[in-house]
Amino acid sequence: MTPRIAFTPGEPAGIGPELAVKLACSERASDIASAQIIAIADPDLLQQEATRQGKALTLLPFDPTLPVQATPANSLHILPVELAQAAYPGQLNPTNAPYVLETLRLAAEGCLQRTFDAVVTGPVHKGVINEAGVPFSGHTEFFAEKAGVEKVVMMLAADELRVALATTHLPLKDVSDAISGPSLQQVLTILHRSLRDQFRIEHPRIGVCGLNPHAGEDGHLGREEIDVIEPALETLRALGLNLIGPLPADTLFTPPQLARCDAVLAMYHDQGLPVLKFKGFGRAINITLGLPFIRTSVDHGTALNIAGNGIADTGSLYAALSQAIELAKLRQF
Ligand SMILES: NC(=O)C1=CN([C@@H]2O[C@H](COP(=O)(O)OP(=O)(O)OC[C@H]3O[C@@H](n4cnc5c(N)ncnc54)[C@H](O)[C@@H]3O)[C@@H](O)[C@H]2O)C=CC1
Ligand SMILES: NCC(=O)COP(=O)(O)O
Numbered sequence: 001m002t003p004r005i006a007f008t009p010g011e012p013a014g015i016g017p018e019l020a021v022k023l024a025c026s027e028r029a030s031d032i033a034s035a036q037i038i039a040i041a042d043p044d045l046l047q048q049e050a051t052r053q054g055k056a057l058t059l060l061p062f063d064p065t066l067p068v069q070a071t072p073a074n075s076l077h078i079l080p081v082e083l084a085q086a087a088y089p090g091q092l093n094p095t096n097a098p099y100v101l102e103t104l105r106l107a108a109e110g111c112l113q114r115t116f117d118a119v120v121t122g123p124v125h126k127g128v129i130n131e132a133g134v135p136f137s138g139h140t141e142f143f144a145e146k147a148g149v150e151k152v153v154m155m156l157a158a159d160e161l162r163v164a165l166a167t168t169h170l171p172l173k174d175v176s177d178a179i180s181g182p183s184l185q186q187v188l189t190i191l192h193r194s195l196r197d198q199f200r201i202e203h204p205r206i207g208v209c210g211l212n213p214h215a216g217e218d219g220h221l222g223r224e225e226i227d228v229i230e231p232a233l234e235t236l237r238a239l240g241l242n243l244i245g246p247l248p249a250d251t252l253f254t255p256p257q258l259a260r261c262d263a264v265l266a267m268y269h270d271q272g273l274p275v276l277k278f279k280g281f282g283r284a285i286n287i288t289l290g291l292p293f294i295r296t297s298v299d300h301g302t303a304l305n306i307a308g309n310g311i312a313d314t315g316s317l318y319a320a321l322s323q324a325i326e327l328a329k330l331r332q333f
Helices: 016-025 043-053 094-112 128-133 141-149 172-178 181-197 224-238 269-280 315-330
Strands: 004-010 035-041 056-061 077-081 118-121 152-156 161-165 205-209 240-247 263-266 286-291 294-299
Touching: 004 016, 004 094, 004 286, 016 035, 016 043, 016 315, 035 043, 035 094, 043 056, 043 077, 094 118, 094 141, 118 315, 141 286, 141 294, 152 181, 152 269, 161 181, 161 224, 161 269, 181 205, 181 263, 181 286, 224 240, 224 286, 240 286, 263 269, 286 315, 294 315
Parallel strands: 004 035, 004 118, 035 077, 056 077, 118 294, 161 263, 205 240, 205 263
Antiparallel strands: 152 161, 152 286, 286 294
């Protein structure tokens, strides 16, 4: 099987275009070299970046009616989308936000129609899309909406550590209200099924963090554990899920506890992701669980501070591509 992978480089003023050209023009591991990689992007943007890097980049027109063909060295297949205005590294421009969203829309559409076997996303700038007047909190929520799925789960993985989130992009003050028994049950069920069916872990063990310090200290430091989290875990245990916790996050994220878990569910973004990024920033991946298609992503953002300098690291992009290719080959969920 030659997997057909859509790649959206994301924010045009960030490091996405640089990563795309490096992906095309550097030596690729054999799994990536044997895939067809379709960049959904502005061809001129990529060619300008290639010129900046002193690379000869060939952009091959993508024709979904032709037999799948691995993308040759120094090339990318291209599904062109035009920028509204020229993009300059490090300079955000809300006028180009519709361009970014259109690349994501095409990727979602192509995955839903099975034109693509997976999508790998580069980083977008959530703020500039909102400045353009479009409410946008992240790829995770965008793809869920496009797929018509009520609930998906964001999971990041670095080496053997997997961290999923009960809530994603929302202000900290809204986190407690967003965690309900039904929402936790949905998240844990999606996580359990993905670990079993996509990651082939027969009996997944999931560690669950509490929300409050010391997991609420028996109700003296908050009651969410007693009122919401424990009852949700009990319901799921009765259905056969192997759940550990709720444990204080600063206990669960210690090596002896992690050794008992195939994944950890953190209650909110910055409870789980700093640990993950400390362990593996630059080689970690982000994967959306519960979509009807495969979506992986880089572990980093737009890195505007280094865009155009030529120093962006491709480690996470390669990891995200490898994971997408592996899942596409194993697809059975
Ligand atoms: N997958 C996505 O679309 C993501 C998007 N973001 C967005 O990115 C924007 C900027 O976020 P920040 O918090 O500044 O995080 P960031 O990851 O863009 O940057 C944090 C630091 O890491 C460095 N860095 C990031 N990626 C790198 C790479 N590949 N090679 C070398 N150095 C790298 C940056 O230069 C910076 O010093 C925000 O708008 C955020 O929403 C953030 C995370 C993921
Ligand atoms: N910190 C991870 C992140 O913000 C990625 O979000 P998404 O764009 O993948 O939904």
